[in-house]
Amino acid sequence: MDVLSPLGYIKVTAVRMQGLLLLVLVKRQHVPFISGINTNYTRTGLGGYWGNKGGVAICFRMYGYAICFLNCHLPPHMSNIDQRLSDFDKILEMQNFEKEDIPNILDHDLLVWFGDLNFRIEDYGLCFVQESISNQDYSVLWKKDQLNMIKKTDSLLQQFQEGPLLFQPTYKFDVNSENYDSSEKRRKPAWTDRILWRLKRELLNNPVDSEERERFFSVTLKSYESHMKYKISDHKPVTATFEVELKSLLLTTPITLVPEGQWITPYDLVVSYNQSPDFISSNWDWIGLHKVVIRHVKDYVSYAWVKDNLVSSSEGLHQVYINAGGFPEEGGEFLLSYYSNNLQGIVGLSEPFQISKNDLTPEDWREKKGDPLMY
Known part of the structure; x- marks a missing residue:
């Protein structure tokens, strides 16, 4: 590897x-x-x-x-x-x-x-x-x-x-x-x-x-x-x-992941995802945060159980809270994965995105966190 x-x-x-x-x-x-x-x-x-x-x-x-x-x-x-x-x-x-x-x-x-x-x-x-x-x-x-x-x-x-x-x-x-x-x-x-x-x-x-x-x-x-x-x-x-x-029998992936707003370490964040109408989720599904170079499916720096950390769900669009406890302080390039327990595999991967190193004071961050684009 x-x-x-x-x-x-x-x-x-x-x-x-x-x-x-x-x-x-x-x-x-x-x-x-x-x-x-x-x-x-x-x-x-x-x-x-x-x-x-x-x-x-x-x-x-x-x-x-x-x-x-x-x-x-x-x-x-x-x-x-x-x-x-x-x-x-x-x-x-x-x-x-x-x-x-x-x-x-x-x-x-x-x-x-x-x-x-x-x-x-x-x-x-x-x-x-x-x-x-x-x-x-x-x-x-x-x-x-x-x-x-x-x-x-x-x-x-x-x-x-x-x-x-x-x-x-x-x-x-x-x-x-x-x-x-x-x-x-x-x-x-x-x-x-x-x-x-x-x-x-x-x-x-x-x-x-x-x-x-x-x-x-x-x-x-x-x-x-x-x-x-x-x-x-x-x-x-x-x-x-x-x-x-x-000739592919699948035109799209079951899950489409979208990182929300600006990601700055070490603060908790929310992930949005869409799922296809025929996708059946499980209580054991999870979303992982990975560095871009992934060695294996469970090679994540942080993860969240989808059902336990669900923030909102409406018309196929879902939001899940991810705790920032495992985020690397130095930031870097990352991507998100959705693991389906029913299908025993990753059924959605986001495009790579940047997590920035936090240079804000706690007061400045609390002020920015009120911005809906940030959370």
């Missing part, structure tokens, strides 16, 4: 199960259009009692479309291919999010599936595999990659797309090196670390040139590569970059 937050990324949620970690970071301008955030996990290690194997998932709606990221760690070893498939089926079966319109993980518009899937290269011996890698003749190895072989006959896996494996197998390396396993076990290299995606059939079959389409969501893979320079693991990390084109 030291690197990404200055670039405008905000961590909206995360889920962890032992060594499996999944984070979702979103550019600030998109955050109010992310809603319905939920996390889930499924243990498959030791018959479902241990979380060293299994899957963690984060699902949400983005501009009205249902998105899910699924990070899996499946069983290792060449012979455990059936167990890998069984664990994947179990993860899909148990990843339910208690939503009427999305009862199962496969009901999302986009499912991105990735992780240490542990599929191996069959038949070929170690020397042949290593020689093929040295010659960058990867295509001959693809034919015996277990995942590629299974996709030819498995109807579910056929629904998942993957980019071409134009990089060398990412497992198994000696730690702190670029050399494949030199231990006594001499593990055969394999593409264990994979990134796949699946679009809902309705979106796949939607003609691009149709003028009558109501929903359009397109995903294009821009890059799929490994990174040899990282040496702290016996795996090499894999990244994928996608370009998403969509």
